[in-house]
Amino acid sequence: MVYHKKRKKFTRIFYILFIAILLIVGFKLAWHVGSSTVELMPASSARVAENYKTLPAVPNHQETFRIVIDPGHGGKDPGATGVSGAYEKAFNLSLAGRVAALLEEDPMFEPLLTRTDDQFIELEERGAIANEWNADAFISIHGNTYTDTMVSGTETLYRNQDSIPLAQAVQTHLAQGIGLRDRGVKEEQLKVLGTPRMPAVLVEVGYLTNAEDERFLLSDDGQDLAAQAIVDGLKEYFWGIRELSLEHQETGDLDEESSPDTPQSGIRSIEKKVYFNGSAKDGKQVALTFDDGPDAIVTPQILDILKENEIKATFFLLGDRAKAHPEIARRIVEEGHAIGNHSWSHPNFKELSMDEAMKQVMDTQDELNDIIGYRPSLFRPPYGALDEDMEQAIQNMDLAIVNWSVDTMDWSGVPTQEIMGIIHNQLKPGGIILQHSANGQNHLANTIEALTLLIPDLKNQGYSFVTVPDLLHLPESQT
Ligand SMILES: [Zn+2]
Structure with a gap:
């Protein structure tokens, strides 16, 4: 907590502004x-x-x-x-x-x-x-x-x-x-x-x-x-x-052989539980991810843009939406993108019982298997929210938990320029960018516009676009 500089004569204006915000x-x-x-x-x-x-x-x-x-x-x-x-x-x-x-x-x-x-x-x-x-x-x-x-x-x-x-x-x-x-x-x-x-x-x-x-x-x-x-x-x-940051990513996120005897292993294993980014040692890679789809309006537009630019991305799908739009889910797979499980109906898992949470995950795995023919290896909790017991249970189901390193806030209707600013500020090699493919304001017009700008922009910076399984060296499906 920090103090803000205040001057008495501005106090009233400050409060009016604050209330407006x-x-x-x-x-x-x-x-x-x-x-x-x-x-x-x-x-x-x-x-x-x-x-x-x-x-x-x-x-x-x-x-x-x-x-x-x-x-x-x-x-x-x-x-x-x-x-x-x-x-x-x-x-x-x-x-x-x-x-x-x-x-x-x-x-x-x-x-x-x-x-x-x-x-x-x-x-x-x-x-x-x-x-x-x-x-x-x-x-x-x-x-x-x-x-x-x-x-x-x-x-x-x-x-x-x-x-x-x-x-x-x-x-x-x-x-x-x-x-x-x-x-x-x-x-x-x-x-x-x-x-x-x-x-x-x-x-x-x-x-x-x-x-x-x-x-x-x-x-x-x-x-x-x-x-x-x-x-x-x-x-x-x-x-x-800069090498220091590489060491950190290797030991923190991707090192699978960190010794259980080291004094920091308790913390390391907590860090390993959830992926926020890939390793910078793989070069300038970035993974675009789109949550909350599929839908019939925004998801196809995103797919069109990705196709035009010959880019592969990752879609974290909801079970109930996949059931409603199976043809869009299949199109995602046919066009070479990766799919992850984003729960059945987007609840906050921290408010669910363990049984309810497991049902959300398993029903979605089953539904996706019916539609696309395989069970994804990735899970992203709605809002990135999970308690430790659920993390463990989901990992025991052989699902990798994947969050993000760059949150564009696109669902909230922030202007395109702000989305670009967030990406400029926060993206590092190995980064995972969170956007949405359904469920935002104005049919996510800013998401679409930002996508058409950020793809050439990041290409110019030397980034290559990969799926989350490629970024994290994970299998695409459960065997
Ligand atoms: Zn979501």
Whole structure:
């Protein structure tokens, strides 16, 4: 949780704007029946950053980069309160200490903490410490909070555009390293980031108000992974050590032989449970995925565009829609695309009993087998929501659980330009892009338009389009 800069005379305008934003968001939600509310950002002035390039950073000091680590809140100001009742200020201090310890070990860095105990420090003073020390970077560490306990994930905030490359490096490594939902990099006019005269970012590592995020964030293993990821982000930013991200993807997502004896194996096995992206070592590959179909209007248009461009994609289908439009499901297969199971009727699995959840999955496997002649090997839970028991049960059915690394929010009616911005900002080699082939606003006109723009755009950037089974080296069907 962070403070927003407020000036009294603007308070009234601020609230009027805030209410207006709430109304607009509420309106969008009301339109989207069965909407992906868990994918919505909390209402804020945040906006998605564009991609910025910068020259390699030069240290302010002979051989080391000076990094100020700022554990948010402290003393009389506890910050957010987590699901378990834990205070954000204690989490921030614990994680910041681990980051500082890792930097201390590394000859290329010199860390300084703004606080090492439970004391209150004014926001301006935190930046002043960094300025006085002539630091190379300032990182404020926080846990996030929101009224909707379903909201989860990692985000990194910046105030000045100079700080965007640092924010992107840290966010990329954090999202990959800890495996929580990647909420991206955003601009926020935060007071604490206003004082530092060097690149300054604020990481919201996860949501303390989300039970799963909190459990991870308060665990030793979770904090060690987060600390290492932040340090890796700093290394990439200062030295451009991109190989680190490859190692992470290999061990995190795709390494099937990670030893069960290593101390981190508990966390690694959690990471392995769900695929969010493929490996960057396979080159610039991207998988387009389309959820919630088939339907008779949008899905055929998407298929036409894919055919024109000679591109293969992956469709996560609903059992009841496949039953209603079997000829469209068959066309998807005939044209060489991959199919995954997206449940029977798109419920939130976290609100189902285990029996209900298994029925959703199995009925869809059976229906798809009847229509297309095989049982897919992929499953994507509606809203990306599953509890750990269900993850285990679904994996025991020999289904790979696949989510996404780039959420275009296309169902919500966001403008095409915004969809393109999200992709520019979040796509990395091995990425999985989420769009929809049914069930959005205006028959998903923006999805269609974005598709016609992003295909040539990504081709120009050297991306090749593959199906999810190809991206993840998985079989297309169950044997
Ligand atoms: Zn869906």
